[in-house]
Amino acid sequence: MGQTMVEKILARAAGRETVTPGDIVTVDVGTAVVIDQNFMHNRMREPKQVFDPDKIVIMLDHIAPADSPMRASMHKAARRFADKHGITRFHDVNNGLGICHQLVADFGYALPGTLLACVDSHTCSAGAFNCAARGIGHPEMSYVCATGQTWFPVCETIRYTLTGTLPPVLNGKDIILHIGNEYGEHAMHNVEFIGDGVAGMSMNARRTLATMCAEISAEFAVFEADQKCIDHVRSRNPDAEFEPQFADPDATYAAERTIDLSVLEPLVAYPGTVVENARPVKDADQHHLDQAFIGSCANGTLDDFEIAAKVVDGHKIAKGTRFIVTPGSQAIFLEAMRRGYVQTLMEAGAVVTNSTCGACCGYSNGILAPDEKCVTASTRNFKGRMGSPEADIYLASPATVAASAIRGSLTDPREFL
Amino acid sequence: MRIQGKTWKFGDHINTDLILPGPVMLLPFDEQPKYAFQANRQG
Incomplete structure (x- = not known):
């Protein structure tokens, strides 16, 4: 039986040939994104050593620069953690400052066909790059930093085929508001995006849509990797090794839906x-x-x-x-x-x-x-x-x-x- | 064991910001409980 994009990425990360909805899989994390929130109230249960300093990225983003002694201490703890464990990909206030999911995109940290984890709920943002990415709990991130592994249930997938050209005034935000309106929440389901409509969307527009899939409660939200996606990652992270994952022709979906982007109009959620x-x-x-x-x-x-x-x-x-x-x-x-x-x-x-x-x-x-x-x-x-x-x-x-x-x-x- | 206290009954669609508003996470732990469900609780 064929597999969806998300199933194939999870299978690879689990070292298995296949996974099936209903499975619970232990997976290797390709990129662990640690943020300032991890160090709030001493939440980070620090491991004696991290699993691989080159697979961990640290970013100060939720409150940066610090606005109180408590937040300053949080940032200080992050700097010490990076220094102690030899984590060189560290985005500080004075060095590559930005919001974590934006930086994951702009520095090519989200690698097609791999798995990325972070404590933030909008981690699914990296799905724009064919990367299965999801928010996890704070204690779980401590575990990831120590072992490089976490676990996920394998859920069924809903596939969206996007057609037509999105009018220039519209944004990925309008697409997600349309999806939320028409199809409701997607809890315990993955979401995949393919189609000619995707080709006409910038990587920024794709990422807005992927990010917002948290708001419809999707598990993973993943786009098919086209040349635009691959060029984006290669130009920013030229030494990275990755292998995009495509859905099998006979993959099974919980639902398959088509959206004509050209007929959408500006929407507002109340x-x-x-x-x-x-x-x-x-x-x-x-x-x-x-x-x-x-x-x-x-x-x-x-x-x-x-x-x-x-x-x-x-x-x-x-x-x-x-x-x-x-x-x-x-x-x-x-x-x-x-x-x-x-x-x-x-x-x-x-x-x-x-x-x-x-x-x-x-x-x-x-x-x-x-x-x-x-x-x-x-x-x-x-x-x-x-x-x-x-x-x-x-x-x-x-x-x-x-x-x-x-x-x-x-x-x-x-x-x- | 008997526990005495106040209970609230909520409907569906309880989200994370209702459970604990984001800015409250920045407060010390002992100050956080009084803000739990502050937007939708009955008092």
Whole structure:
């Protein structure tokens, strides 16, 4: 019997010929991504020695630079851990700063056909590179650092064939809101993306979609590796060895669905969840928005800066609306400045912050007060996510957020492009 | 053994931010419990 992409990656990592849904497999972790959160409250139960320092990456991202003595101690512990165990791929505040999933993409740490683990729930982001990636618990990451292994249940897979061309104003965010609306949650299922529609998507757009699969509760979310994907990884990590995995022609799926990207329109998810909770932006309620945010591991890319700058070029942000933009990495920040995007955004009235998880998880750089409303191009719209539990979070694409920042209410970006 | 205390009954779709809001994770352990389920509990 044939296997899906995820099944083949799990089988390889488990040293087996095949795996079947229902199996529980012990797998070798190809890349272990350790973040600042691992060192919070001494969560990291430090092994005497790590399994392989060259397979571990450490990144300070959720609160970087530190904003309190406790967080500074967390960063200090990470630096000591890296130094003690000889981990050279260390992204510090002064060296390759960025949000972990953005850096995993930009440095080619996500290798096609391999398995990657991290404690963050949006680890599935690396699936854009044909890498089976998933969030695991903090104690489990300590175990991974010691042994290089973890375990997963093998779940059934749902395959999405993407066709057509995504209109330029749309984003991977609009695709996931469509999937969440049409098909609901995907708990205990993997998701795979193939098709001509994928070829027309940038690696950034693919990664936004892969990242957001956490919001439909998918186990693993994996794209087929095409030449664009392989070139991306090779150019950033030329010495890495990898072997992309493709689904067998006779693979078995729980469902096979086709989405024509060309007919999608800008969507916005209402507060609480992306599951069966989005509507076309043009039909959205016209509440006043206190804040508009673009950033996070899902939408802090150069593509996102570009579209936001195009939307706001020559306009001013609405009075009474704060517009905050956070780059996915320091390198993206620098390139966005070189290209003039940062200047355009700031001239319109935006605040552009340092690269960190920031407002997305309610840690810094844009916390919401009670009864405020925010439209955000980030990852999650759970109640209380960005600050007060009495605030409302609407989730949309960067173009929609930028257009809404200008009007001060939910606005279809096609009005400006 | 008898334990006395307050209970809350929740519906479906309990997410991680409802259980413990992200920023609360930054607080010392002994300050965290009072924020558990703060957005959807009954008092």
